[in-house]
Amino acid sequence: VAVSTRALVxxxxxxxxxxxxxxxxxxxQRAAVDGVVPQIVLSPASTDQVAASVALAASETLAIVPRxxxxxxxxxxxxxxxxxxxxxxxxxxxxxxxxxxLTVTVEAGVTAGALAATLDRHAQFLAVDPPFAATxxxxxxxxxxxxxxRRARYGTLRDLLLGVRFVQADxxxxxGGSKVVKSVTGYDVPKLMVGALGxxxxxxEMTLRLHARPDVERTSLVVMPxxxxxxxxxxxxxxxxxxxxxxxxxxxxxxxxLGVARQGVGVAVSFGSVxxxxxxxxxxxxxxxxxxxxxxxxxxxxxxxRYERAWERVDGGAxxxxxxxxxxxxxxxxxxxxxxxxxxxxxxxxxxxxxxGSFRVSVGRAAxxxxxDFVRRLRGTVAAWGGHxxxxxxxxxVRANVDPWGPVPADALALMRSIKQTFDPGRLLNPGRYVDxx
Amino acid sequence: VPLSPQFLEALRAIVGSEGxxxxxxxxxxxxxxxxxxxKGAPDAxxxxxTAAQVxxxxxxxxRDKVPVVPRxxxxxxxxxxxAARGGVMVGLNRMNAILEIDIPNRCATVQPGLINLxxxxxxxxxxxxxxxxxxxxxxxxxxxxxxTNAGGPHCLKHGITTNHVLGLExxxxxxxxxxxxxxxxxxxxxxxxxxxxxxxxxxxxxxxxTVRLMHAAEAVKTALASFSSMEMAAEAVSAIIAxxxxxxxxxxxxxxxxxxxxxxxxxxxxxxxxxVLLIELDGxxxxxxxxxxxxxxxxxxRGALDVRVARDDAERTLLWKGRKEAAGxxxxxxxxxxxxxxxxxxxxxPVIMRQMEEIAIRHNVLLANVFHAGxxxxxxxxxxxxxxxxxxxxxxxxxxxxxxxxIALGGSxxxxxxxxxxxxxxxPMQYADADLNFMYRLRGVFDPDRLMNPDKLLPSxxxxxxxxxxxxxxxxxxxxx
Numbered sequence: 001v002a003v004s005t006r007a008l009v010x011x012x013x014x015x016x017x018x019x020x021x022x023x024x025x026x027x028x029q030r031a032a033v034d035g036v037v038p039q040i041v042l043s044p045a046s047t048d049q050v051a052a053s054v055a056l057a058a059s060e061t062l063a064i065v066p067r068x069x070x071x072x073x074x075x076x077x078x079x080x081x082x083x084x085x086x087x088x089x090x091x092x093x094x095x096x097x098x099x100x101x102l103t104v105t106v107e108a109g110v111t112a113g114a115l116a117a118t119l120d121r122h123a124q125f126l127a128v129d130p131p132f133a134a135t136x137x138x139x140x141x142x143x144x145x146x147x148x149x150r151r152a153r154y155g156t157l158r159d160l161l162l163g164v165r166f167v168q169a170d171x172x173x174x175x176g177g178s179k180v181v182k183s184v185t186g187y188d189v190p191k192l193m194v195g196a197l198g199x200x201x202x203x204x205e206m207t208l209r210l211h212a213r214p215d216v217e218r219t220s221l222v223v224m225p226x227x228x229x230x231x232x233x234x235x236x237x238x239x240x241x242x243x244x245x246x247x248x249x250x251x252x253x254x255x256x257x258l259g260v261a262r263q264g265v266g267v268a269v270s271f272g273s274v275x276x277x278x279x280x281x282x283x284x285x286x287x288x289x290x291x292x293x294x295x296x297x298x299x300x301x302x303x304x305x306r307y308e309r310a311w312e313r314v315d316g317g318a319x320x321x322x323x324x325x326x327x328x329x330x331x332x333x334x335x336x337x338x339x340x341x342x343x344x345x346x347x348x349x350x351x352x353x354x355x356x357g358s359f360r361v362s363v364g365r366a367a368x369x370x371x372x373d374f375v376r377r378l379r380g381t382v383a384a385w386g387g388h389x390x391x392x393x394x395x396x397x398v399r400a401n402v403d404p405w406g407p408v409p410a411d412a413l414a415l416m417r418s419i420k421q422t423f424d425p426g427r428l429l430n431p432g433r434y435v436d437x438x
Numbered sequence: 439v440p441l442s443p444q445f446l447e448a449l450r451a452i453v454g455s456e457g458x459x460x461x462x463x464x465x466x467x468x469x470x471x472x473x474x475x476x477k478g479a480p481d482a483x484x485x486x487x488t489a490a491q492v493x494x495x496x497x498x499x500x501r502d503k504v505p506v507v508p509r510x511x512x513x514x515x516x517x518x519x520x521a522a523r524g525g526v527m528v529g530l531n532r533m534n535a536i537l538e539i540d541i542p543n544r545c546a547t548v549q550p551g552l553i554n555l556x557x558x559x560x561x562x563x564x565x566x567x568x569x570x571x572x573x574x575x576x577x578x579x580x581x582x583x584x585x586t587n588a589g590g591p592h593c594l595k596h597g598i599t600t601n602h603v604l605g606l607e608x609x610x611x612x613x614x615x616x617x618x619x620x621x622x623x624x625x626x627x628x629x630x631x632x633x634x635x636x637x638x639x640x641x642x643x644x645x646x647x648t649v650r651l652m653h654a655a656e657a658v659k660t661a662l663a664s665f666s667s668m669e670m671a672a673e674a675v676s677a678i679i680a681x682x683x684x685x686x687x688x689x690x691x692x693x694x695x696x697x698x699x700x701x702x703x704x705x706x707x708x709x710x711x712x713x714v715l716l717i718e719l720d721g722x723x724x725x726x727x728x729x730x731x732x733x734x735x736x737x738x739x740r741g742a743l744d745v746r747v748a749r750d751d752a753e754r755t756l757l758w759k760g761r762k763e764a765a766g767x768x769x770x771x772x773x774x775x776x777x778x779x780x781x782x783x784x785x786x787x788p789v790i791m792r793q794m795e796e797i798a799i800r801h802n803v804l805l806a807n808v809f810h811a812g813x814x815x816x817x818x819x820x821x822x823x824x825x826x827x828x829x830x831x832x833x834x835x836x837x838x839x840x841x842x843x844x845i846a847l848g849g850s851x852x853x854x855x856x857x858x859x860x861x862x863x864x865x866p867m868q869y870a871d872a873d874l875n876f877m878y879r880l881r882g883v884f885d886p887d888r889l890m891n892p893d894k895l896l897p898s899x900x901x902x903x904x905x906x907x908x909x910x911x912x913x914x915x916x917x918x919x
Binding site for chain 1: 542565597610615616620621623624625626628632633635654655656676680683721725727728729784785813814815848849850861868869872873874876879881909910911
């Protein structure tokens with residue numbers, strides 16, 4: 001660093017205000033990322049303040065780690081450097097809500113819960129529901145492309161982010177996309193920002209596509225004897241005129257956590273529509289279940305909240321996602337069981353979308369090396385059909401033991417490297433954390 | 439600069455004589471797409487039949503710095519498949535096979551030249567379909583749909599092309615054959631597939647596409663409502679959406695269009711109405727019935743003159759027939775037209791309808807409207823006689839003014855047709871220099887020599903190099919400098 005730390009702190013204070021730039025030792029330690037203690041913690045309150053902060057940091061070649069609620073700071077490879085932590089939670093304004101257009105523009109620090117409360121008054125919602133989204137910021141959800149059961153019908157933030165404002169590594173504020181529900185004007189920059197973990201720019205504002213809440217939503221639970229039967233049943237639902245809003249399959253550990261059964265594989269299907277259609281679709285599902293030799297039980301309104309709690313993170317544990325295929329539901333569960341033999345006695349829960357073949361695995365507390373073995377084994381099995389395993393959250397030791405991203409094909413990786421090199425040649429945005437240590 | 443005999447020989451060695459067109463009359467066929475205003479014949483047309491040939495062509499062109507222009511069926515509306523600077527046009531029509539249909543995994547992999555509707559035809563009997571349905575779907579290619587990120591009447595509910603693309607195989611402008619994504623969900627790293635869809639051939643050429651298939655709904659219901667003004671119809675559109683109904687399609691036609699369609703197609707749309715709304719719902723039978731009734735009620739509450747619901751497939755087809763043949767029917771009104779594709783926020787439809795009338799009067803041009811009202815995607819056809827230069831000038835002025843009005847309301851330059859050659863100059867209306875600079879550099883990642891479909895998608899800039907100069911933030915004066 002070319003200038004005195006004191007002068008630098010004064011510079012940041014001139015940008016965000018004295019109260020929102022702290023180099024206090026305790027505050028810095030609390031903001032540490034993977035044990036890397038930043039030199040300063042900034043809480044900007046506007047895109048302009050983010051831009052000026054990034055520009056100043058860049059001029060001093062300081063590494064920047066943007067953060068929202070902090071729930072996924074344990075994602076990715078261990079941070080290499082973290083000189084400036086940009087806490088975006090003061091960017092908490094809902095900038096413009098147009099219920100008639102089913103669009104909303106928010107600052108990146110707005111939590112999904114705060115937005116939901118506003119949208120609820122107009123019977124609308126943002127169809128992004130990864131576990132514990134309510135306390136997470138929308139900027140963080142976009143940067144990690146987090147998704148949940150509703151993805152089967154509505155897609156992920158990739159499909160719902162219409163426009164995005166972000167600050168590039170040199171401090172230049174940039175806008176991509178549009179504020180309307182349909183636009184193909186120029187490159188689809190929002191798609192590039194979703195899931196990029198802030199490595200190409202710091203997201204400060206987003207325009208999102210919303211949906212109307214259905215009149216009625218009802219969930220049925222079918223418990224099948226094993227994963228193969230659950231896969232067959234799900235496939236039958238998918239290859240029918242039924243239009244489930246959510247279709248999740250999950251193992252006995254999740255069933256146990258839900259308190260509904262101790263064995264078997266659960267299939268939860270929800271329908272949302274006008275009452276008559278929900279009745280008809282539920283009846284059709286019940287009859288499909290009967291044909292498959294099982295019963296369908298109607299769940300109460302709290303079911304999905306309980307399902308969410310089944311994915312509560314355990315200290316010292318890990319959260320893993322598996323990219324797989326609908327035809328590999330049973331194989332994927334089998335792969336999880338096989339990998340779990342690396343960590344005997346540890347609670348392992350698996351579940352996910354049977355329509356998409358995307359799964360989530362929660363692993364209880366275990367030694368870092370053992371968790372690394374679990375991931376390696378899992379990867380070894382699902383690779384046979386092109387599956388991917390990503391560690392979404394685990395201690396630094398686990399992520400130092402096993403690459404949390406897994407392999408990226410060489411041709412795609414070369415393009416990714418080139419993109420990173422183009423937009424952040426000094427590697428100042430979240431250095432080292434993204435795929436291949438970008 | 440015409441291509442050298444050596445270059446043409448090398449090209450012939452790749453695609454064979456039967457895959458190469460160099461004659462004047464042969465090249466003339468390829469001088470424009472559906473935007474016949476812009477013409478630029480390529481110096482040669484290559485018709486490869488494998489990805490390896492595509493790659494060899496790009497590598498050859500890169501070696502000699504020859505522009506490459508991809509082309510599917512040539513049904514684009516933006517001058518995208520036109521050789522603005524000559525060079526080699528690569529027609530992908532021979533690569534039109536369905537490589538794999540995988541219904542259990544809800545996807546199919548196809549070659550880029552495959553006609554959009556052929557894919558649905560191949561899976562319809564099993565109850566499935568490919569959702570993106572541009573009006574050109576009987577002739578347009580899926581590779582072209584990917585390049586332009588095509589929409590269609592039913593994308594209101596089902597999404598545009600990018601929402602249905604899972605994987606791509608492309609030959610980049612650097613001559614690399616890369617496989618991005620596949621049927622497997624959730625892969626690590628940047629969303630290269632999402633970034634490449636809609637790149638209009640400026641990143642390279644698509645040689646294979648893995649797309650999502652959808653299961654057909656239990657029921658489809660189509661209704662037609664007529665109104666005494668466009669504003670009333672526009673308000674009904676907003677009210678339907680506000681009621682929580684998401685129709686599969688929600689299309690609007692104006693008086694001029696209704697007249698042309700009735701005269702040309704005999705669709706039997708209500709005469710003497712100033713606006714017609716076509717409302718299509720799909721989904722579970724009970725939902726469709728309840729929502730069709732509710733939508734009809736809303737239309738009546740908003741002063742609809744008449745609401746009809748198609749009772750069977752034949753009636754439904756007739757209701758759609760007029761809409762689908764609208765562009766052709768306009769031929770009765772004027773020899774040719776400019777087609778605008780701007781978008782406004784749905785709630786601003788009544789405002790833009792008023793402004794459109796004023797613009798038409800001010801420039802003394804005839805406007806015919808047929809558009810995707812549900813997502814605010816305008817499609818005014820600005821009629822003119824190309825033999826009269828004054829008419830053309832007025833049509834162009836009205837077109838630009840309309841676009842400006844849509845942007846001023848918070849809209850977008852293009853909803854589904856794309857930028858191409860036609861609208862490259864308009865991008866700065868929506869994007870600042872910093873935004874364009876970002877896109878310009880993004881393009882460089884895939885096309886380092888700027889040979890892929892030059893002069894399309896991005897405006898050319900008088901300054902070379904980075905072109906668009908973004909503004910850096912002004913830092914407060916301080917001791918650290």
